[in-house]
Amino acid sequence: MTTGTLRTDPPARSQRFAVNWGWLAWFVSILWLFFLVALPVGVIVISSVFDEGVSLDHYAAFFTSSALLTATLNSLLVAVGIAGLSLLIGGPLAFGVARTEMRFKGLVRATMIIALISPEFLLAMGYILLAGPNVGYFNVLIRGAFGIEGASGPLNVFSLGGLILTALPNGVAFVFLALVPAFTNMDPALEEAARVRGASALRAVRDITLPLMRPAMLSGALLAFATSLAMFGPPQMLGINVLTVAIRDALVRLNFATASVAAMVLIGLSLIALFIQRWAVRHVERYRTLGGKSFGARTIDLGWGTHLLTALGLVYGVVSLVIPYGAMTAASLMKSIGNGFSGDNWTLDNYRVVFTDPGILKAATLSLTLATTSATLVAVMGVVVAYVILRVKARGRALLDYLAILPLAIPGTALAFALIVVYLNWPMNMLGIYGTPTILLVAYLARFIPLGVRNSQTTLLQIAPELEEASRVFGASELKTLLRITAPLILPAIVYTWLLVFIMAIPELSASVILRGFGTQTLSTALLGIWSGNGGLAVASAFGMSIFIVVGVLFGLAAWFARRSGLLRGVQLA
Structure with missing residues (x-):
């Protein structure tokens, strides 16, 4: 006779006040992506x-301006050039590291990781020191060795090629x-079948391996294209007229119309590249190489081709890592860059300035705070948004998916x-966040949310519901x-x-240089100010090398701790 009482009241109250966490996550994801992505776009x-009504006058003014058309053409040429050359260099190096016995694999891997964790403008600084037309080290050496008269050339890094x-x-x-x-996960039996039919190793790679790598190749090329369109530091330092620089110049002149159209053009170019990439790999079943049958990764003997890959890896590592950072290291230890390598021109005072300057220390504190906060929020919300997209049966999931990837097509300046x-x-x-660190945090969250969502989605897809x-x-x-099942996995x-x-947040520049206010300098904007003449090239070089060392050490320590604690099991950083 007590079963009725036990069966009804407590469960009813529990169900009445139960929270539907899936729908709550959906609601939070909608708000998050609306304010970070949809509203700014x-x-x-x-x-x-x-313009006092709907009008295309701003677009007409943009496309009749020779300077803005030049900026658009320069942006497109640079992005296409970088994407194409990245495939020509990165493709063979990836194949050499993953599938051959080429030497210097460690140097190649280190070069790739350093390229990703280094601020985009550090290499520009290094190459300016090397190939600046007047006192660039290479130019001085070439003019002296070949008796070339004049005070400039023959190399000039201040160009589209530079x-x-x-x-x-x-x-x-x-x-x-x-x-x-992709190369590592490819079943080598496919290439071996071609070899059995009489194909050479090079022909098997050309006819079998490379066609199957199209999705990965296009994915990497798309990222190279999009990041090249969005970069600000190198073109600003080199004085090249591209769209990101044009947006900043328009904002300085308070010409919001020109800035908005330039931003739309940049977004349009990025979206076109994204649509082309998705169209090219629309038949995903054609590129599947990983089935239920296990196999071991095997290397291919390319003969003389292996030696060519070794030479490519060595030359690339020296040109893109050793030489430019070596030049910056040397410049950072000089009293005056113009006095060259004379014995009395060496000093550590530049580093003393960097580590004692209150403005630089304040910028470092702000950058580390922003990086820590944005990384934590992006990692957490990336899981929430990915969970909603893949697990919660609610309307609008496809829209959330598109909004989550859209920031990849939005340059930081835009x-x-x-x-x-x-x-x-x-x-x-009314929030009063303009000119404060909070608006920088909002920009960082919007820029990096695709990383959190995509990484979480990729892993969630591998977990059986x-x-x-x-x-x-x-x-x-x-x-x-x-919390108990999904998150640990x-x-x-x-x-x-x-x-x-x-x-990536520590050296962020393209958004920070637009949004910085009084007292909100970050490491990257402070370095740009010193390089532009407020502190001298030697101090700027010391500052740049300090950022490089700090970021590298932090990355190394964090990766080491994560691996030792098992938090990065199965994850290969390079």
């Missing part, structure tokens, strides 16, 4: 077509890191312009299942995301 679109050279290592690293896992418009106008201006369903069958809530992806965002 909407502002850019509206600003580009609104810009491509300085930004190329970053693109090569994207292609390399996209292709190495995003910064949109945030200025959003947070300087009603009602968002039946594991979570079994947990709920035994009475666990969605939140408890997420995707913990390596979360840690990897945190590391990646942390390292």
Whole structure:
């Protein structure tokens, strides 16, 4: 007679106040992506077509300006050039490291990792010291060795070719890191079948391996193309007229119309590249090489081809790593760069200035704080958004997926312009975050959220939903299942995301240079100011090398700790 009482009241109260954690995650994801992505993109679109009413006058003015058309053409040429050269260099190096017995694999891997964790403008600084037309070390050496008269040349890094050279290592690293896992996971039986039919090793690679690598090749090339369109530091230092520099110049002149149209053009070019990449790999079943049958990775003997890959890896490592950073190291130890390598021109005072300057120390503190906070929030929200997209049966999941990847097509300068418009106008201006570190944090979160979502999605796709369903069958809530079952399984992806965002946020420049305010200098903007003449090239070189060393050490320590604790099990950083 007590069963009725036991069966009804307590469960009813429990169910009445139960929280549907899946729908709550959906609601939070909608708000997150609306304010970080949809709202800024909407502002850019509206600003580009609104002038006391809807009008295309801003676009007409843009496409009749020779300077802006030149900036557009330069941006496109540089991005296409970097993407193409990245494939030509990164593809063979990835194949050599993954599938052959080439030498200097460690140097190649180190070069790729350093290219990704280094600020984009450091290589530009190194090559300016080497190939500056007047006092560049290479030019001085060449003029002296060949008796060339004059005070400048023959090399000139302040050109489109120079810009491509300085930004190329970053693109090569994207292609390399996209292709190495693909080459490693490919069943060598496919190539062996071609060899049995009489094909040479090189022909088997050409006819079998490379066609199967198309998705990975296009993925790496797309990242190289998009990041090249979005870069700001190198073209600013080299004085090259590209769209990102044009956006900043327009904002300095308070010409929001030109800035909005330039931002739309950049976004359009990135979206076109994304659509081409997706169209080219629309038949995914053609590229599957990993089935249920296990196999061991085997290397290919290319004969003389292996020696060519070794030579390519050695030359690339020396040109993109040893020489430019060696030049910066030497310059950072000089009293005056113009006095060269004379015995009385060496000093450590430049590093003393860097580590005692209050402004630099304040910038370092702010950059580390922003990097830590943004990495943590992106890692957590990346899991939440990915979980909603893949696990929660709610409308709008496809829209969330597109919004999560859209920032990849938005350059930092364009995003910064949109945030200025959003947070300087009603009602968002009531928050009072413009000119504060908070708006920098908003920009970092918007820029890096695709990394968190994509990394979490990739790992969630590998986890069978039946594991979570079994947990709920035994009475666990969605939140408890997420925390007890799903989160531990995707913990390596979360840690990897945190590391990646942390390292990329420290030297972030393209958005920071637009949004910085009084007292909100970051490491990258402070370095740009010193390089531009406020502190001298020797101090700037010491500052740049200090950033390089600090970022490298932090990355190494974090990766070491994560591996020792098992948090990066199965994750290969390079």
